[in-house]
Amino acid sequence: MAAPLRIGLISDTHGLLRPEALDFLQGVDHIVHGGDIGGPDILERLGAIAPVSVVRGNNDTAVWAQSIPETVRLExxxxxxxxxxxxxxxxxxxxxxxAALGVRVVVSGHSHKPACSERGGVLYVNPGSAGRRRFSLPIAVGELLIEAGQVRARLVTLA
Structure with missing residues (x-):
């Protein structure tokens, strides 16, 4: 039996890509970055691990980020x-x-709060912030495990 597909989830790096986050993402099949990237070097480093899908965050206002979409839909x-x-x-x-549009998972960022819930057949996952600590919120990442048409999420506190 084949191993599940592993999709790494990261958000709100704000220009800081921690070694622990890179370690966690090793071996993933794909990475989804939920925005507030902080610089093109973050995407280059993530892209060296796996293909990356990324959305622009409210702080991604520099010229390098103008071509990054506000939303991404992928299968x-x-x-x-x-x-x-x-x-x-x-x-x-x-x-x-x-769910009526066929979406099974919504990945977001912004709040810096790791969260995972299911509503109306849709899994909503916010991996939290993997960048600079904000207030007393944890440094976190996440992953989706996809196998036989089923998906489950896991959030991991890094520091």
Whole structure:
């Protein structure tokens, strides 16, 4: 039996890519960055590990980030994922029922708070912030494990 697809989730690096985050992401099949990247070097370093899908965060305002989309929709292992930086901006893109559009997972960032919940058949995952610590929030990353048409998420505190 084949191993599940492993999708690394990272967000809010704000120009800091911690060694612990890089270690966690080793061996993933794909990486989704939920925005507030902080610089093109972050994407280059992540891209050396696996293909990267990325959305622009509210702090990604420099010229290098202008071509990065605000949202990304992709299919991996038969699972439709939608990424957006701020979950509060989701409704104009997917309406009130993302599942009706075939979306199974929504990945976001922005709040710096790791969170995972399922509503209406859609898994909402925010890996938290892997960059600079904000207030007393944890430094965290996440992953999606996709196998036989099923998906589950795991959040990991790094420091």
């Amino acid at each position: 991996i292992g038969g699972i439709a994922l939608f990424a957006i930086h701020d979950l509060k901006a989701l409704r104009p893109h997917l309406g009130p029922d993302p």
